Amino acid sequence: MSEELLFPEIEPFNSGFLQVSPIHKIYYEESGNPSGLPVVMVHGGPGDCSSPKHRRRFDPEKCRIILFDQRGAGQSLPSACLEENTTDHLVADMEKLRQHLAVDRWLVVGSSWGSTLSLVYAQAHPAAVLGMVLNGIFLGYRVNTDWIHGPSGAARIFPEHYDDYINWLPEDERSDPFDAYTKRIHGADKELAMEAAQRMLTYEGQIMAMEATTISKNEERAEAEAMMDAAEKQAAQAGFAQFAYSHCLLETHYAQADFFLKERQILDAVDVLKNIPITLIHGRYDLICPIKNAYKLNFFMPHSRLVVVSNAGHGTGEMLAEVMAEIDKMVALFT
Structure with a gap:
């Protein structure tokens, strides 16, 4: 990741654990402007975690930056627990977190598996989503x-x-x-x-x-x-x-x-997202999630915008300039 592209280091003004089930509690944090545009960052994996560098992709003066770790991942507890850990559970957790933080609607930003979870969440709760910026598109296919x-x-x-x-x-x-x-x-x-x-x-x-x-x-x-x-x-x-x-x-x-998804689950429900501005960003030489994923999603979701980064693979660091530019554009729509 190119350090010079990121916003300065910041610390959370709020953090804690949300009990989302009798078994699981998820770590969350907020940084930036408490009165700013709510933006939630959905990490990849499954099994990856949020990072202090994720805060720095967003303008801290304009954004209320919300990070969280999915069930069993990062600082969430219990660590690596597989019980009651499915995509539907993660979607429900995101909605519980939104309500817990008293967020009306938020901008959803996701990478790799985070793009998958973001799309499934938005299809379940479209009224809660202002817009989406997704990179390294993954549709959950075997x-x-x-x-x-x-x-x-x-x-x-x-x-x-x-x-x-x-x-x-x-x-x-x-x-x-x-x-x-x-x-x-x-x-x-x-x-x-x-x-x-x-x-x-x-x-x-x-x-x-x-x-x-x-x-x-x-x-x-x-x-x-x-x-x-x-x-x-x-x-x-x-x-x-x-x-x-x-x-x-x-x-x-x-x-x-x-990935606890039905075959074509995301593509078959894209009409639910037709009123949500969505930007898709993908590396031309992505060998983890080939670009056909992004191309296919854009085809079935023509209101979305596809940005292809010519000299990038799967890692967000190689397309960080494009990701941050598209986040800034999306933030500008709502501020």
């Missing part, structure tokens, strides 16, 4: 999981990374690596599960961005590690291992259930 983890998708672009990914598995399980990794991540052997999760997340990271971006990030990581002592390196590795485990546990929980 074909996308197959594209990432199978031999006929991203593997053809990064065969060396794919070979590393599948060669850890026994030969007789390499034809369906997603299923093989999922069984291990959800298995009783926690050490094996954590290793499998780290390998899955590493592979996804290797195909996430343009190659130049990946090389640059690897160099930055190597420089940072060179300045660490042994204890700091151990702590960093433990942190990554735990994040990878919780992330991939949630990701595979959703993916093996087709």
